[in-house]
Amino acid sequence: MTALQFLWFILICVLFSGFFFLEGFDFGVGMAAGIIARNDEEKSTMLEIIGPHWVANETWLVTAGGAMFASFPLWYASLFSGYYIMFLLVLAGLILRGVSFEFVEHAETHRARNLWYIVFVVGSLLAPLMLCIIFFSMIQGIPINAKGDAHLAFFDIINWLSIVGGIAGVLLSLIHGLNYTRLTTTGVLRERARNLNKILYPILFVGEVVVALLVIFQTDFFQKKPISSTIIILLIVLMSLMGAWGTWKDHEGWSLAGSGLSLVSVVILIFNGLFPRVMIANNPANDLLVANSSSSPMALGIMTIVVCVLLPIVLAYFIWSYTLFTKRMASNGKVND
């Protein structure tokens, strides 16, 4: 394994982490819109708090996908073709959710607006659920042949770990979205988001313990990397505890950081467990490795230069765009509610 290959493995991890932190709350706000927003104005407020940012947040996923294609084409090819139906459903979720932002603006009747809100909620649930199932299925070892083709059976994709992991991931996104709602709104939405999180956090902790146990039994993470895996799992729980603490003590910034970093830690757990592989085959001889599934040193080198030049600029205006929208938004719900 060369230094460049290692660097790009880390970069892909960073891009997915960024995606789950940022789009995580977008998904969460989307799901939460179906739970805590009860009338048109409240729902529209939920859309508006993520309105300026969601496209840019989703770009993290597009960049992660593009970077994976560029740096580890064999990984990209095996992963996306193997989990065909799953990625199709991710796409369906992202497509429906994406257009509903714009369409709901144009909808005139109450019924049409409601329809787009439902589409928005469902899309926001579908995409992260499918992505989390893919990730938690992938780490268990799947049938990959010598060419790198993954012929997946139903139970390779849908099993205990992937289902519980998928639900826990969705739950964590929802909590993350509620924390974002608490930070960016005032009035009833902020209130309801906090109350709902107080119910959800205990469930999340149970989920995290179950996922941790299943990861121990269903993957080789704890055989190959017992120390780092343990530390990262503790980190996930610790960050969730921080989020919960912020919920009960009304420190909204800390809550958001806590739930976001929990999501990031989950991504790190997966990438740490994968390393030095990128896809785990049932037959270890067919594992896709960081060392043997990457692009040429030249392609990686050019990409590295591009990233070094562009990423600081991108991050600068990306963060600047967040500083423009720091004011809390009113829920505009009925006062007596």
Added chain:
Amino acid sequence: MFSLGISVLSLARIQFAMTTIFHFFFVPFSIGMGFIVAVMETIYAIKKDEIYNKMARFWGKIFLLSFAVGIVTGLIQEFQFGMNWSNYSRFMGDIFGAPLAIEALLAFFLESTFVGVWMFTWDRFKPGIHAIFIWLTSIGTMLSAIWILTANSFMQHPTGFTINAKTHRVQMTSFSDIISNPQLWRVFPHLILGAFVLASFVIIGMSAWALIRKQKDTKFFKKSMYFSLWIGLVSSFGVVIAGDYQTQQIIQDQPMKFAATEGEYEDSGSPASWKIVASFDTKDHKVKHEISVPYMLSLLAYHKPEGGIKGMNTLNKELKQKFDHNKSKSIRDIKDYYLPTTTIFWSFRIMAGFGALFILVALVGIYFSRSKKFQIEKQRWFLYVLGLLMWAPIVANTCGWLITELGRYPWIVYGLYTIADAVSATTTAGELIFSNILYFLLFAILGGVMIYYCRQTMHKGLAAVEGPDATEQTAKTADPFSKEAFN
């Protein structure tokens, strides 16, 4: 199993055609519309003429609709190379991935960040500053076109690579060769100008429908129409010149594509005549009927009244000779190199015919708009022409891509890798049928709703940007609850 294998390939090809064609309705729409809206807002910032502010806001709404659908259908492209064409992704990753990743980092972040800022900060920045945001968005859309065309140009005309002897995959040897691919810089102007044609004629057409309905805001729609007629005229001229410039490259790189475009089965001889219409016997590889103009093909191809082109039958023999002893079995197995001639031939004629029509109509429209006596809102026949013509650039753009992509057949990467080899080994026919149906339904909904909301916005006219919306906003800010909350 074997028969399933064949249908997987055709299903995957249908999917690629369907998803890229649908995506490409909105790509030129967004590129062109973003640019025109940016120009409108800039004029407003300079001249402080309120009508340009209204134009930027109103057409900005249409731009955002197109942008949203463009983004979500673009997501499919990002994933489908891996999903349906995993062998291609393995073969081409070293070359193809980098432009895609750079596109995301350089272009997508730019457009997606600033479109969000632009959308939500109309009242917070001076017009001059606010216009910068739409310019950055517009630049983002154009940069994105450059990088995806970089990838596509390699597929048409591979440069800057070697085939790795061990892995049998393409490997990059010169990045500068890849980005200086002559195909790229000849197709880019054609594509961008085609986008401007599309967006300007959509504005012209929608304005025409609004005038036909005799709704309010006549002045606004007339102004929008006259403004876009100029952009339409300049870009329709430009797109023809750029198309000619691009053709020069195709004659060299892909003579088979050019011969199919012109429907030449036999060597044309010199001087060559140009078929206006023709019908073909694609089985026996000959022209059945034709009406042609003498000298015209020589003029089109070489800009002089002499010189001939090789026919498809000759080119087929040449290509067979060239590839019959190739190391790859699937390349040796290619039966012949004929293209879907009828489709390519007619695609070119539809595209070029519309191109000429756009110039003509724009000229007539501008002539009318200069006359003091002439009131365009009274010339209903001409408004209907303009109204119907708004769909034509969409057809023309699609035809252009049909020529480009069908002209690649049977290669996915010209001369290196066949379409048949590129498809995923794991994907089943059932999965592809399911995904094709799902995409079709999604596209039908997206396209239908998008047209419906564009129409609705047009019917509302300026009320869509200043009417009830504006009053609603005052009501919002007047709400004491809201005011307090914004602290």
